[in-house]
Amino acid sequence: MSGLSGKIAVVVGGHGGIGGAIAERFAAEGATVYATSRRADEGEVELGAGRLRTRRVEASDVTALAAFFERVGSEAGRVDVLAVNAGIAEYATLDDIREDHFDRTFDLNVRALLFAAKAATAMMPEGGAIVLVGSIADAIGTKGYGVYGASKAAVRSFARTWANELAPRNIRVNVVAPGPTDTAMMAATSDEMRETLTKLIPLGRMGRADEVASAALFLASDQSSYITGAELPVDGGMAQV
Numbered sequence: 711m712s713g714l715s716g717k718i719a720v721v722v723g724g725h726g727g728i729g730g731a732i733a734e735r736f737a738a739e740g741a742t743v744y745a746t747s748r749r750a751d752e753g754e755v756e757l758g759a760g761r762l763r764t765r766r767v768e769a770s771d772v773t774a775l776a777a778f779f780e781r782v783g784s785e786a787g788r789v790d791v792l793a794v795n796a797g798i799a800e801y802a803t804l805d806d807i808r809e810d811h812f813d814r815t816f817d818l819n820v821r822a823l824l825f826a827a828k829a830a831t832a833m834m835p836e837g838g839a840i841v842l843v844g845s846i847a848d849a850i851g852t853k854g855y856g857v858y859g860a861s862k863a864a865v866r867s868f869a870r871t872w873a874n875e876l877a878p879r880n881i882r883v884n885v886v887a888p889g890p891t892d893t894a895m896m897a898a899t900s901d902e903m904r905e906t907l908t909k910l911i912p913l914g915r916m917g918r919a920d921e922v923a924s925a926a927l928f929l930a931s932d933q934s935s936y937i938t939g940a941e942l943p944v945d946g947g948m949a950q951v
């Protein structure tokens with residue numbers, strides 16, 4: 711069984727796209743999932759063996775995030791599994807980069823992720839798991855995505871350090887690194903960009919959000935009990951061959 715039966719899970723950025731697929735999969739596998747979104751209606755649904763509780767949170771606002779985690783703590787008492795998915799990817803080549811582009815990207819992709827991990831680990835029992843949604847962009851130099859790639863390289867680096875720091879508590883920290891995946895983020899790029907990217911993927915197609923969710927579930931569950939500090943690419947081979 712790869713299940714998360716009885717676990718309390720938080721997915722930061724858990725509505726739509728990859729994060730929505732992760733939140734739904736975690737719930738289907740038996741977890742009570744708290745999923746944040748800036749835009750979804752608050753509510754609760756039963757999904758498979760678990761529950762999905764959606765909470766309206768501006769994830770890039772560290773104060774709002776802290777209040778959200780306090781609420782989870784008072785309702786559920788702990789966080790067994792944390793997935794941090796919320797992220798943005800804006801195009802800007804070096805000559806076009808402005809401070810606001812850098813700040814938006816790092817405030818969400820790095821700063822919010824850091825403080826979400828800090829808040830969650832404060833109430834994470836032994837055996838907990840953290841799954842950070844990175845990107846293969848952390849290791850390749852896609853033109854126009856320098857700040858994004860650097861933000862995901864920071865995520866990769868955090869996973870190494872936190873895996874080391876949290877190992878004495880048997881809390882594992884890993885990164886799931888999607889390649890081009892068919893979501894709203896990818897739909898926002900140009901046709902030319904999507905065609906170019908698809909040609910670079912050995913499996914000849916973009917990934918689906920549910921394929922990333924399968925990898926996130928593996929890293930969140932006891933199926934990966936001896937894996938920590940690692941990055942699992944879900945990229946059709948794009949950055950692997």
Ligand SMILES: NC(=O)c1ccc[n+]([C@@H]2O[C@H](COP(=O)([O-])OP(=O)(O)OC[C@H]3O[C@@H](n4cnc5c(N)ncnc54)[C@H](OP(=O)(O)O)[C@@H]3O)[C@@H](O)[C@H]2O)c1
Nearest residue numbers: 723727728747748769795796797845888890891893894895
């Ligand atoms: N799609 C790809 O090809 C691809 C490839 C590699 C890595 N990734 C990574 O996968 C993750 C999810 O991406 P996706 O493709 O599923 O994109 P998406 O559908 O655009 O979802 C983006 C996620 O980030 C949140 N978000 C966006 N802007 C935000 C902001 N300003 N403040 C707070 N939250 C914000 C969204 O939450 P709301 O509900 O609040 O809007 C949503 O959860 C990201 O970390 C991305 O870097 C994606």
